[in-house]
Structure formats: C-alpha cells, structure tokens
Amino acid sequence: MAFNSVTHVLFDMDGLILNTEELYTIGFQQVASRFGKEFTFELKCKIMGQQSKEFAGIIIDDLGLPLTVDEFLTETRAIFDNLFPQCKIMPGVERLVRHLHDHNVPIGLATSSSKESYDLKAVNHQDLFNLFPCKTWGTSDPEVKKGKPSPDIFFVAANKFPDKPAPEKCLVFEDALNGVKAARAAGMQVVMVPDPRLDRSLASEATLVLDSIADFKPELFGLPPYKN
Template sequence: MVFSPVTHVLFDMDGLLLNTEDLYTIGFQKIASRFDKHFTFDLKAKIMGQQGREFADVIIRELNLPLTVEEFLNELHGYLEELFPESSVLPGVSKLLYHLHNNNIPIGLATSSSRDTYELKVVKHQELFSLFKYKTWGSSDPEVKRGKPHPDIFFVAADKFPDKPKPEQCLVFEDSVNGVLAARAAGMQAVMVPDPRLDRGLTSEATLVLNSVDEFRPEDFGLPPYPA
C-alpha cells in the first residue's frame, strides 16, 4: 500500500498509548453491576473516543440506569481514582514516541479525556508524556465543542503546532472507530490499532490497521525509519 508522507503526528491516549480502556471497562461494569446490568463490548465499541458526558449519557440510556449523568460520572471517578494510577504503557509505544521525539518530528496528544483524569493516568509515566509538548484534553478544552467522531479535537490539536500544518500533513494514531472517523473527517490519515475483539468490518475507514503500535513502519509515511 502507498501512503502520503506526513510531517506531524497526533496520538489518542486511552487504549492506544495506555491500557486505560480496560480500566474504564472495570469502572463501567462496577456501576452496571449495582443494577444487575452487564456492560458489553458492543457498547464499549460504541462509546470509545467520546467525551465523558457523552459516553455517560449513552451508557445510562443503553443500560437503562436510574442515574443522572452527574451521578454516573461522580461514581465512576471514585473507581478510576484507584485504577488509573496503575495504568501501563502498551507495546511499541515508548519506542515510537522516543524515536519521533529524537528525530524532531512534532507530536501532539489528542485525547477525549479531561485534564484531571489524564493526570491520574500518567502518574507513573511522567517522563514519557513529557515528550508531548502539545496536549489537547477534549473533555476540558472549551475549543473542542464536540467529541469524536466529530473532527473538532484534531483541528484544535493540529492548530497548537507553531507551524500550523495542513490536515494532510498530519497522521493520527487511534484505537477506536469514533477516533478514526474523527481523524478522517478532519482530512487526516489514520493508523488504527483496534482492540482484538473489534469486528474488523468496522475498521474500513482507517488508512492502515495494525495489531500493535510495534508493527508501525515510520518510513511508510515518509518519517525517519527506526535505526537498523
């Protein structure tokens, strides 16, 4: 396959850089279990990439939970305060981020998370996430009007680069269907690293689908190759 060369790279976080999607699932199921409901992977796939209030509303409606959005999020936050600091970095992530940083490729974080949950997630990974000079937290940034699959977050994130790259100059890394749709709607190429349980028929909008970040070949997109 032939891909267009890029100069800037944007990264989602949950489920791509860190295993925090698994931790969210634990929290969601704890809430659902109180009402004898089951949080399924199909529901998970539907909400991945959304902002907090958006996914809370969907879960409440889909599972018919007797909670307001605020009640749901407050209960969830209590669980995640314990879970998130134990997050782990996913395979290939450190290698790629340090490689891009060391080769002066501008990188940015474009996560739907809020600033406060981000801080919990990176407690043990400060050095790695310090590589991101430009960060966008979708649930906290007033400029991000709509969550993924809308393109807002990627336009805002790209605009933080001082040289203001065009959308076609940006490559997005995502794990969710909503994230890929947002990247494509922004006019950017999207490398998708989906959960292995996801129906591969839902990955068709991605520019490239990988099983792991470890499989990525930077030179395929005109970026410096890993050293031999």
C-alpha cells in the first residue's frame, strides 16, 4: 500500500487523543433516559465530530426530546463538567505526539470542541497538549463556519502553521466518519482509528484504518520512524 509523504500532522481530540466519546455517550444517555429514550450507537456515529449546536439539534430531533437546543446544551454541560476531567489518553497517542514533536514535525489540534470544553478535558493532560503549538477549537473559532463533515476546520487548522502547508502535505488523525469526510474534502490524507463497533465498510474514504494509534508506522507517510 502506497501513501504520499506529508510534512504536517493534524489531530482530532475526542475519541482519538482522549476517551471522551465514552463520556459523551454517558452524558447524552442520562438526558435521553429522562424521556424513556435510548442514545444509540447509530445516532452517535451520525453526530461525532460536529459542533455542539449541530449535534444537539440532531439528537433532539432523532429522539423527539421536548427540549430546545439551549436547554439540551445547558443540561449536558452540567453533566460534562463532572465527567470530562476524568478522561484518559488513548493508547499510543502520547508516544506518537512526543515522537513527532521531538523530530520537529509540525503538529496541530483540530477539534470541534469549544475552548471551554477543551479546558475541562485537558485539565489533567497539560504536558501533552502543551506540545501542540497550534490549536483550533471549532465551536469557538469564528473562522470555522461549518462543523465536520465540512472541511472548514482543517483549512483553518492548517493555516495556523507558520509555513501554511498545502492540504496534500497534511495528514489527519480521526476517529469519526464525519471527520474523515471533512479531511478528505479538504484534500488531506486521513488515518482513521474508529470505535471497534463501527462497520469498517463505512470507512472506505479513509486513507488508512487502524485499530489503535499504537499500530501507526510514521514512515508510511514519509515521517521519521520510531526507534526500536
């Protein structure tokens, strides 16, 4: 399998760097349960990677919840204030991020989360996130007009690198189908590390699909290899 060499790397955060997708499921189910509804994996796949007002509207419509978008976000925010600081780093992530940083490969964060949500999630992982000189919080960034699967966030994130690389020189790491679609729409290669429950046939747009970031071989994309 042949891939094109890249010079810059962009990382999604939720479900890719941090296990927050599990926490989102807990929080959304808590709200759904009040109305006798189930937050399904199918619905989860539909909203992953979207900005907060986008996913709130879809959950409300799909489940028929008698809430406004603002009411839903206020209720879930109170739940996530307690849950998000408990999140953990996913396997293989810290090794890869530190490896790229140590080899002067420019890395950036491209998350649909708001800055406020990011602060809760990153509170116990500052050493890792300090390695990212460029961060884009899609929900809080006025330049990101539309959430994933629109490519906006990846164009904005790539433009924050001082040398403003061409899209084909950027490699994206994603866990969500919406994120994969956004990266491809931006003209970037994308490594997908999906939820193990996802039907892999749905991930055909991804450049490479892995079970874990721990399985990634940087040299496949012209990046410095790990030393054994």
